[in-house]
Amino acid sequence: MKPLLVTLPGSEPLSAAIAEAIGAEQALMELRHFPDGETYLRYDSPVVGRPVVLLCTLDRPDGKLAPLLFAAAAARDLGASSVGLAAPYLAYLRQDRRFRPGEAVTSRAFARVLDGALDWLVTVDPHLHRLGALSEVYGIPAVALHAAPLLARWIAAEVERPLLVGPDAESEQWVAAVAAEAGAPHVVLQKVRHGDRAVEVSLPEVGRWHDHTPVLVDDIVSTGRTMIETIGHLRDAGLAAPVCLAVHGVFAEGAYDALRQAGAARIATSNSIAHASNAIDLTALLAEAVRHRVAQAARA
Known part of the structure; x- marks a missing residue:
């Protein structure tokens, strides 16, 4: 089935070009906040049986994480065949070890959260510092593209x-x-x-x-x-x-x-x-990797 591209806030400029390049339908989705600041999310496009690609660049990540996780969870609940993330920029890789007693190792904690929500991840030039590969912190297939x-x-x-x-x-x-x-x-x-x-x-x-x-x-x-x-x-x-x-x-x-x-x-x-x-422009670079991951998920 035709993939469904879900564009999260901040990634709108890339959305149309990525959707066209991977042959996806752009999802219709209502995303807003209740007066108390909690997130409301509703898909208005059919999801069942379709591969869902979440497009979310993760600069200023704290405010983007909740909508991303809710979009992934809702896609699974609604019967998506797979749920992957195209994150042109991937956050939380700097703190990859404990430099001072008591610090949170946020790179590993953030990876565990995404591992639990997604089937795969594609990003561009992650800031790995002392890590050799994303697989050292991510359990899902995580592809690092190079610009x-x-x-x-x-x-x-x-x-x-x-x-x-x-x-x-x-x-x-x-x-x-x-x-x-x-x-x-x-x-x-x-x-x-x-x-x-x-x-x-x-x-x-x-x-x-x-x-x-x-x-x-x-x-x-x-x-x-x-x-x-x-x-x-x-x-x-x-x-x-x-x-x-x-x-x-x-x-x-x-x-x-x-x-x-x-x-x-x-x-x-x-x-x-x-x-x-x-x-x-990263569109072609991202699109090729996303097409490959969607096809691999379909064969799994």
């Missing part, structure tokens, strides 16, 4: 003589792959994080790249502190104003404006999270 080729194509088309700058040693392999596909050189920062908003970076020798345009590349830009400090170092080194490029533009309060004021020549992100900086 590096899309970033490389954008750089090659949009930036003249780019020099890619990676945020830290952990990113070197990823940044090197993007640089190789874009046909560009790369360097990597040394970074020490002193807190959620305090970052100290040092720039390697870049004197021989004065005729290049720096492109600061990261998987996520949240506070923007690493990029802001790097812009200052690049300016001191006499390089051109940089392009700031990220897969996921989370942009904590004021971060986007702070990046612009710091001297970024351009800020570009994918459309995993709707924002004015969106320049790289």
Whole structure:
């Protein structure tokens, strides 16, 4: 049967393109809040026997989690053949271990919640830190897609003589792959994080790249502190104003404006999270993986 695409709040800009690409019907659904803040959800599209795909990007996740879980539970109750999640951005991967006594290991707790609600999960460039794969925390089939080729194509088309700058040693392999596909050189920062908003970076020798345009590349830009400090170092080194490029533009309060004021020549992100900086379309990447997961679930 034709898949049913359920679009949760925040993911509307991707909905029509994803539905067309996977051959799905867009669900009609009433989603609102009672006066006390509790969620009301009702499907107005037939669900029984159909694969249901929930489209929900999980930036600012706490307010999105309840509607997502209710949509998944209702789809199961109404007879969906499978229920999967396409989450262009997946939250709660930073706290993957207990750094101080008494802390919640939120990455594992969040994964257990989603494991209980879904049959599968597809996301793009999750921020895994010390984890090698999503399977280390998720029990359901969880696919991590990679936007590096899309970033490389954008750089090659949009930036003249780019020099890619990676945020830290952990990113070197990823940044090197993007640089190789874009046909560009790369360097990597040394970074020490002193807190959620305090970052100290040092720039390697870049004197021989004065005729290049720096492109600061990261998987996520949240506070923007690493990029802001790097812009200052690049300016001191006499390089051109940089392009700031990220897969996921989370942009904590004021971060986007702070990046612009710091001297970024351009800020570009994918459309995993709707924002004015969106320049790289993930539709085809997501759609191919979702089609594959829906087909696999049907054969199971």
